[in-house]
Amino acid sequence: MKKKDTVTLIDNSTGKELELPILRPTEGIATIDVRALYRELGYFTYDPGFLSTASCRSAITYLDGANGILRYRGYPIEQLAEQSTFLEVCYLLYYGDLPDSKQLTTFKNDICHHTMLHEALKQFFIGFRRDAHPMGIMVGVVGALSSFFHDHEDVYDPKQRQKAAHRLIAKMPTIAAWSYRYAHGLPFMYPRNDLDYAGNFLHMMFALPTEEYTPPPLFVKALDLIMILHADHEQNASTSTVRLTGSSEANPFAAVSAGIASLWGPAHGGANEAVITMLLDIVNSDNDVQYYIDRAKDKNDRFRLMGFGHRIYKSYDPRAIIIRKTCHDILEQLEPGNRYQELFDTAMEIETIALQDDYFKSRNLYPNVDYYSGIILLAMGIPLNMFTVIFALSRTIGWISHWNEMMQDPESRIGRPRQLYSGEKPRNYVKLDSR
Numbered sequence: 001m002k003k004k005d006t007v008t009l010i011d012n013s014t015g016k017e018l019e020l021p022i023l024r025p026t027e028g029i030a031t032i033d034v035r036a037l038y039r040e041l042g043y044f045t046y047d048p049g050f051l052s053t054a055s056c057r058s059a060i061t062y063l064d065g066a067n068g069i070l071r072y073r074g075y076p077i078e079q080l081a082e083q084s085t086f087l088e089v090c091y092l093l094y095y096g097d098l099p100d101s102k103q104l105t106t107f108k109n110d111i112c113h114h115t116m117l118h119e120a121l122k123q124f125f126i127g128f129r130r131d132a133h134p135m136g137i138m139v140g141v142v143g144a145l146s147s148f149f150h151d152h153e154d155v156y157d158p159k160q161r162q163k164a165a166h167r168l169i170a171k172m173p174t175i176a177a178w179s180y181r182y183a184h185g186l187p188f189m190y191p192r193n194d195l196d197y198a199g200n201f202l203h204m205m206f207a208l209p210t211e212e213y214t215p216p217p218l219f220v221k222a223l224d225l226i227m228i229l230h231a232d233h234e235q236n237a238s239t240s241t242v243r244l245t246g247s248s249e250a251n252p253f254a255a256v257s258a259g260i261a262s263l264w265g266p267a268h269g270g271a272n273e274a275v276i277t278m279l280l281d282i283v284n285s286d287n288d289v290q291y292y293i294d295r296a297k298d299k300n301d302r303f304r305l306m307g308f309g310h311r312i313y314k315s316y317d318p319r320a321i322i323i324r325k326t327c328h329d330i331l332e333q334l335e336p337g338n339r340y341q342e343l344f345d346t347a348m349e350i351e352t353i354a355l356q357d358d359y360f361k362s363r364n365l366y367p368n369v370d371y372y373s374g375i376i377l378l379a380m381g382i383p384l385n386m387f388t389v390i391f392a393l394s395r396t397i398g399w400i401s402h403w404n405e406m407m408q409d410p411e412s413r414i415g416r417p418r419q420l421y422s423g424e425k426p427r428n429y430v431k432l433d434s435r
Contacts, residue, residue, distance in 0.1 A: 005021065006019040006022060007019070007020050007022060011041055011043075016041060018037065020032050020034060020036065021033040026059075026062075027062055027064070031054045044420070050417075054235075055240065055243070055415075056235070056243065056412070057409065058234070058402065058405060059096070060073065060093060060398075060402060060405060061073075061232045061234045061398070063233065063234045063312055065310070067315060068315040068316050068317065069318065070233070070318050070319065072092060072093055072231070072232060073092050073093065075092070075098070077228075077229065077319060077322070078322065080228055082322075084098075085228075086198065086227040086231070086394075087107065087108055087111065087196075089228050089231050089397070090107075090111075090169055090231070090397040091103065091104060091107050093231060093232055093398060093401040094165055094400065094401045094404065110166050110170075111166060111169055111197070112191075112193040114167045114170035115170045115173070115174055115191035115200070116190065116191060117174050117175065118148050121148070122188065124140070124141055125141070125179070125188075126182070128140070130182075130183065132182075132183065134180060134183060134386055134389045135263075135385075135389060137179040138176065138179055138260050139260050139264070140257075141179070142172075142175060142256055143253060143254055143257035144253075145167070145168075145171070145253040146251045149164070149167065153251065155246070155249055155251065155252070155407050156407060161252070161403075161404050162404075164251075164253070165252070165401075165404060168256055168400055169397055169400070172392070172393050173191070173197065173200060173204065173393060174191055174204060176201065176389045176390070176392070177201055178204070179389065180205055180383075180386055180389070181204070181205075187208075188204075189203065189207050189209075191204060195215070196220065196224075197224070197227075198215075198221075198223040198224040198227065199215040199220045201223070201393070202215035202216075202220060202223065203215055205382070206381065218330055218333055219330070221326075222326050222329075222330055222380065223380065225322070225323070226373055226376065226377070226390065227393065228394075229319040229322065229369055229373075230369070230390075230391055230394035231394055231395065232401065233398065234312075236268070237265070237268045238259040238262040238269070238395065239259065239395075239402050241258050241259050242256060242258060242259040242399040242400075242403055243403065243406050243415070244258075244415040245259075246403045246406055247412065247413065247415040248414050248415075252400060252403055255399070255403055256399050256400060259395070260392050263388060263392055263395065269388040269392070271306065271370035272370035272371075272374035272377070272391075273374060273388065274306040274307075275307040275347075275370055275371055275374045276375070276378060276384060276387075277306075278307075279346050279347060279375075280343070282350075283342055283346055289353060290353065292305070292350070293350070293357065297359045305350065305354065306371075307347075307367055307370050308354065308365045308367060308371070309364065310368045315364065315366060316366045316367070317369050319368075319369035320366070320367045320368055320369050320371055320372065323369055323373055326376060327372045327375050327376050328344075330379050330380075331344055331375075331379065334379060340375055340379040343375050344372075344375050347371065347375065351367055377390060
């Protein structure tokens with residue numbers, strides 16, 4: 001008789017035993033199914049940050065931090081970055097397979113069909129303060145889309161989900177670019193469907209009505225690559241937020257708006273901005289790189305090397321390897337002696353020293369994707385406060401793919417985490433004049 005794939009939990013206080021099934025993934029760490037724990041024994045599990053808890057089944061992204069592996073739907077990120085385009089990756093993440101030429105053409109045409117924003121949304125932008133952070137505008141405008149598209153209210157209808165997904169993918173570059181234009185007092189530029197996805201965004205960011213503008217091909221290629229590398233990353237904070245919000249059957253625009261708000265937190269989406277700030281401080285100081293390396297190793301110094309280490313990756317982030325080469329390519333084609341070259345050279349020097357230092361190696365502190373992406377964005381003319389907006393633009397396809405997957409999952413339930421209560425025991429109300 002085949003032995004059951006289970007673990008046995010023994011409650012020493014009562015002598016009760018409970019067999020819990022072990023769920024085996026396609027790849028990765030086996031997971032204990034604890035759903036019967038409360039029902040049978042009356043216990044919850046305690047896992048702050050859900051670091052040891054699988055909240056769902058997902059077939060979208062596989063991440064192995066120990067070995068530096070990232071795959072979308074089974075395809076290595078290295079292959080997709082080298083051979084694919086962002087819209088092709090969008091199709092892959094949402095539908096599960098790479099498209100053939102006819103499918104990709106149809107998908108591109110459908111995305112182009114939805115790039116415009118309703119004219120009334122212009123007034124929504126104007127309602128913000130001139131100095132509003134672009135991410136605050138993104139949260140508001142994306143959430144407001146639900147008031148313009150009432151045909152997405154049935155979240156269990158696959159056709160309605162698909163239309164909502166296409167609209168979000170299509171409109172996000174327009175919303176992102178207009179948040180920049182509004183903050184700089186520039187006229188809104190409408191989408192151009194003759195341009196590809198990244199080129200259209202750069203056009204809406206930087207074009208002027210008074211003169212011709214052609215997005216530099218190298219910048220278009222670099223932005224497309226950045227978006228591929230940021231398209232999805234498994235159950236991170238913002239993706240989990242989208243899933244949790246969507247689990248209440250909230251409309252997809254509200255769910256993605258919640259994801260944007262989560263991404264806005266500096267512990268999640270602001271890392272590449274922090275890297276640039278750090279590099280600028282180093283370049284503008286009178287101290288050499290070794291001085292900052294020593295500070296990072298000093299436990300009594302609050303200084304940290306930004307862009308090093310990752311919550312998941314315990315080896316080199318595979319995306320960092322890819323993006324470092326692109327950073328090289330862009331800087332080589334800019335004017336000699338450009339100010340970004342000094343930032344890149346400083347970043348390379350820090351990396352070289354740190355990767356040879358036992359302090360960093362023993363702690364698995366390797367450069368992550370944010371270490372070089374900020375230099376690329378800065379060289380393209382994208383300001384620091386737009387970095388997280390680019391992240392949101394890229395991650396929209398991951399969010400909406402996970403939301404779509406969740407709405408099809410028969411095991412999905414409205415999110416309701418439990419707690420370990422540590423407050424006061426029962427006490428009686430005391431009248432105001434007796435306190």
